[in-house]
Amino acid sequence: MTLRLMVALTVVMAVWPSGRLAAQDSQFGIRGLGTPGKWESVRARSAGGAFAPFDAFSPLLDASLADVRRMSAGVTSSTSWRSVDAVSGSDVSLRGTRFPAMVIMGPLTSRITIGGGFATYLDRSFGITTQDTIDLRGVPQPVSDEVTSDGGVTDLRLAAAIRLHRRIALGAGMHLLTGSSRVIATRRFEDTTYRTSASRDEVAYEGAGASVNALIDVHPDLRIAGWFRSDTKLRADVSGRTAAENDLPLTYGAGVLWRPGGQAIIAGTVAWRNWASTGPAAGPNAHDTFNWSLGAELGSASSPIRFGLRGGQLPFGVGQTPTEVGYSAGLGRQFSGGRGRLDLGIERLERKGTGLRERVWTFLLGLTVRP
Amino acid sequence: MRRLALGFLLVAAACTEEATAPGDCPNFCPGGQIVVLDSIFTTIIERDSAFGGYLQPYQSGAMTAADLPGLQSRALFVLNPMITRVAPKAGDTTTVPIVVDSSRLALRMVRRNRATTNLWLKLYAIPITTDSTATFASVDPSFAATPVDSVSIDDLLSRPLITDTATVRFWGDTIQTDSAGHILITTDSAKILTLFFQFDTLKAPFVVADSGRLGFGIRATADSQASATFGTVESSDVPTMLWFFHYTIPDTVSATPDSVVHTSQPRAPQFDTFVFDPPTAPLDSNLAVGGAPAARSLVHVTMPAFLRDSFDIVRATFIFVPVVPSPGSAADSFTVEARSIQTDLGAKSPLTLGAIGSVIVHPGSSDTVRIELTDLVRAWAIDTTMPTVLVLKQQPEATSFTAIRFYSSRTPAFRPALHLTYVKRFPFGEP
Numbered sequence: 001m002t003l004r005l006m007v008a009l010t011v012v013m014a015v016w017p018s019g020r021l022a023a024q025d026s027q028f029g030i031r032g033l034g035t036p037g038k039w040e041s042v043r044a045r046s047a048g049g050a051f052a053p054f055d056a057f058s059p060l061l062d063a064s065l066a067d068v069r070r071m072s073a074g075v076t077s078s079t080s081w082r083s084v085d086a087v088s089g090s091d092v093s094l095r096g097t098r099f100p101a102m103v104i105m106g107p108l109t110s111r112i113t114i115g116g117g118f119a120t121y122l123d124r125s126f127g128i129t130t131q132d133t134i135d136l137r138g139v140p141q142p143v144s145d146e147v148t149s150d151g152g153v154t155d156l157r158l159a160a161a162i163r164l165h166r167r168i169a170l171g172a173g174m175h176l177l178t179g180s181s182r183v184i185a186t187r188r189f190e191d192t193t194y195r196t197s198a199s200r201d202e203v204a205y206e207g208a209g210a211s212v213n214a215l216i217d218v219h220p221d222l223r224i225a226g227w228f229r230s231d232t233k234l235r236a237d238v239s240g241r242t243a244a245e246n247d248l249p250l251t252y253g254a255g256v257l258w259r260p261g262g263q264a265i266i267a268g269t270v271a272w273r274n275w276a277s278t279g280p281a282a283g284p285n286a287h288d289t290f291n292w293s294l295g296a297e298l299g300s301a302s303s304p305i306r307f308g309l310r311g312g313q314l315p316f317g318v319g320q321t322p323t324e325v326g327y328s329a330g331l332g333r334q335f336s337g338g339r340g341r342l343d344l345g346i347e348r349l350e351r352k353g354t355g356l357r358e359r360v361w362t363f364l365l366g367l368t369v370r371p
Numbered sequence: 372m373r374r375l376a377l378g379f380l381l382v383a384a385a386c387t388e389e390a391t392a393p394g395d396c397p398n399f400c401p402g403g404q405i406v407v408l409d410s411i412f413t414t415i416i417e418r419d420s421a422f423g424g425y426l427q428p429y430q431s432g433a434m435t436a437a438d439l440p441g442l443q444s445r446a447l448f449v450l451n452p453m454i455t456r457v458a459p460k461a462g463d464t465t466t467v468p469i470v471v472d473s474s475r476l477a478l479r480m481v482r483r484n485r486a487t488t489n490l491w492l493k494l495y496a497i498p499i500t501t502d503s504t505a506t507f508a509s510v511d512p513s514f515a516a517t518p519v520d521s522v523s524i525d526d527l528l529s530r531p532l533i534t535d536t537a538t539v540r541f542w543g544d545t546i547q548t549d550s551a552g553h554i555l556i557t558t559d560s561a562k563i564l565t566l567f568f569q570f571d572t573l574k575a576p577f578v579v580a581d582s583g584r585l586g587f588g589i590r591a592t593a594d595s596q597a598s599a600t601f602g603t604v605e606s607s608d609v610p611t612m613l614w615f616f617h618y619t620i621p622d623t624v625s626a627t628p629d630s631v632v633h634t635s636q637p638r639a640p641q642f643d644t645f646v647f648d649p650p651t652a653p654l655d656s657n658l659a660v661g662g663a664p665a666a667r668s669l670v671h672v673t674m675p676a677f678l679r680d681s682f683d684i685v686r687a688t689f690i691f692v693p694v695v696p697s698p699g700s701a702a703d704s705f706t707v708e709a710r711s712i713q714t715d716l717g718a719k720s721p722l723t724l725g726a727i728g729s730v731i732v733h734p735g736s737s738d739t740v741r742i743e744l745t746d747l748v749r750a751w752a753i754d755t756t757m758p759t760v761l762v763l764k765q766q767p768e769a770t771s772f773t774a775i776r777f778y779s780s781r782t783p784a785f786r787p788a789l790h791l792t793y794v795k796r797f798p799f800g801e802p
Contacts, residue, residue, distance in 0.1 A: 027392065027395075027399045028399070030399055030400060030401060031399060031400065031402065031802065032802050033802055084392055086393075086399070092392040093389070094390055094391075095389045096390055125390055127390045127391025128392065128393075128394035128399075128401065129392070129393055129394060130393070136407065136792060137409060137790075143407075145405050146391065147797070148390070148391060149401075183797075183799045185403075185405055185797035185799070187405045187407070187685075189685065193743065193745075194685045194686045194792065195684075195686065195746075195749065196685075197405070197683040198683075199794075199796055199797045201797075201799045203799050203800045237800070238799050238800045243801055244801045244802065318398040355395060355398050356398070356399055
């Protein structure tokens with residue numbers, strides 16, 4: 001693969017329409033603010049997300065930018081096949097292709113690196129169809145409704161990392177939450193005397209946030225990470241009018257990475273987000289979440305094999321907090337003398353909540369270039 | 372690696388989405404709901420008035436003869452002048468008189484009460500001076516005389532079809548005929564009848580002083596509910612008189628002196644109309660539609676502002692309550708159509724092309740009339756430049772005595788109303 005082709009691929013993915021800059025969606029997010037995105041590169045996600053705090057191409061940690069010594073960019077794409085089994089008996093298969101993250105970075109000085117990019121903060125892409133019979137003019141009228149939303153909230157990040165000491169790196173980032181979703185609500189009447197009613201609008205989202213984090217090498221083979229992020233309220237505007245305003249959660253977590261040998265890396269993370277405080281709109285269906293991950297990367301740096309395990313909770317769902325368990329694996333390959341890397345991964349997720357179960361297969365494809 | 376890159380591009384290009392699933396509501400559906408409301412707006416119709424004289428009976432595309440309880444109608448027409456002399460040689464100023472031998476009148480009956488029995492049509496001679504001032508009373512004496520001709524429609528229809536090739540070649544179709552020589556051709560599943568009356572010069576005299584003009588009146592009778600409508604000169608179903616005549620070529624102008632030429636010429640009506648008794652009542656405070664001269668009603672609607680902003684109208688039905696049932700037989704059912712206008716000039720407002728809603732009114736019925744006008748009211752809600760005016764008119768106009776009157780806004784208990792079903796705007800943006 002030539003460098004020119006690599007750059008072209010990166011540009012194609014970078015300029016892809018923002019409506020598709022979403023992570024994999026979930027039925028659990030429909031009743032809440034959305035489905036939180038995964039701030040992970042393909043490399044990190046193939047290892048269950050465990051490498052995300054230590055991987056500069058994952059938009060989770062700003063401090064990891066400190067490891068980048070030349071201009072670099074990475075982009076992630078995912079294609080998901082999702083089956084939804086509702087307790088009510090409706091089973092359906094869904095699919096979608098997303099570009100959940102892009103990161104570009106480069107050193108400013110020998111100790112300071114800056115970077116930026118986008119990642120999905122909340123996915124708001126879904127479609128719902130329902131049937132009902134209502135009484136109109138004294139006559140029962142069968143109706144079918146369809147509510148669709150296409151879009152989400154994107155996290156635009158501008159970050160900087162500084163290496164204070166050969167074992168300590170600090171990072172900070174500013175986050176602009178922006179995006180929109182095209183929403184359509186359609187009601188069709190079986191009696192064609194009644195016209196189909198379709199309301200269309202575009203909901204614009206706006207918010208901001210900040211993050212601070214650190215990487216500490218307690219030993220040449222052992223690195224730990226910690227992060228904290230706070231976001232303001234997320235405002236939803238429809239036609240210039242604020243339709244809703246919701247608090248966003250605090251995010252904090254920690255991770256550890258261990259190199260037991262020259263061709264093995266093991267990592268694990270834990271993270272918390274207090275979604276339950278996101279405001280009255282989410283109501284009792286919002287839950288604080290705890291997520292963990294464990295992953296490993298084996299083999300040479302030029303062609304490693306990865307696998308991982310993740311678990312945790314989803315923030316929105318009726319009754320008990322929905323849970324998520326995932327298994328993933330993947331491989332990577334460097335080319336052009338290490339100036340490019342292609343990562344492939346596959347992930348299996350199972351989500352369970354009161355009244356609903358989802359199974360997701362996701363094919364991941366990532367491209368990293370260092371021109 | 373190139374293949375991997377190609378695969379990468381293919382994945383990017385093949386972003387097929389399937390994001391819609393049956394909803395498990397309310398647990399896994401958006402917080403908002405599609406809400407349908409249904410209301411009858413009784414006070415938004417105002418400034419409603421009736422106007423008359425849009426189309427006179429002599430301008431309409433049909434004329435009706437009827438004999439109904441409490442209502443009589445007669446169709447009338449006066450033929451165009453016929454030539455009385457002819458130039459036997461083209462370009463010659465010398466003319467010779469024609470001698471009429473016979474004539475054949477063709478009438479197209481475009482509508483009749485097919486449920487009635489023993490339907491007869493009777494043709495009467497009427498004065499050739501008959502014009503638009505004619506009334507039922509002024510022509511009634513002509514109908515007291517012996518008819519020029521009469522024909523039993525039921526009898527003709529019961530006759531066998533004559534289908535031999537010679538007949539079809541001459542008449543263009545299979546025919547039915549009776550002993551008096553009347554010819555009948557049926558078209559459109561016997562909905563339309565073409566009748567031919569054969570006249571000798573006694574029945575249809577050719578009066579040179581009158582330039583061959585003749586006037587005929589048509590009366591319909593039956594066991595009950597006699598009603599029949601005929602095409603007029605304003606339609607494609609024109610009554611036509613075919614005059615058969617001959618003339619003699621003088622010996623000075625032809626290579627065949629003293630030879631006799633037989634030929635024919637058609638004549639359409641110069642004037643046609645219909646008269647009925649009792650005549651259409653004068654306009655009053657109610658909303659009149661139809662009759663002759665034709666009346667129309669204009670209805671102004673004040674659209675509530677909230678319907679423009681926050682709701683999507685899915686059904687709109689105008690409701691009109693008849694004052695009295697429309698006169699006529701069941702076969703005299705007619706269409707009331709609703710039109711919007713291009714600009715509001717009152718009674719002379721130009722109408723938009725084509726009906727946007729219609730309803731069939733059945734004589735004798737006092738049922739409330741409902742006209743579905745969803746598309747129009749939706750357009751009013753979206754386009755604030757449109758005049759929110761509705762015109763009710765009969766279709767076709769002035770072809771018969773039938774008319775309907777609805778209560779106007781001046782009768783609060785039965786005033787016109789607008790029944791709307793509308794969907795509340797979906798609460799987008801809320802979780």
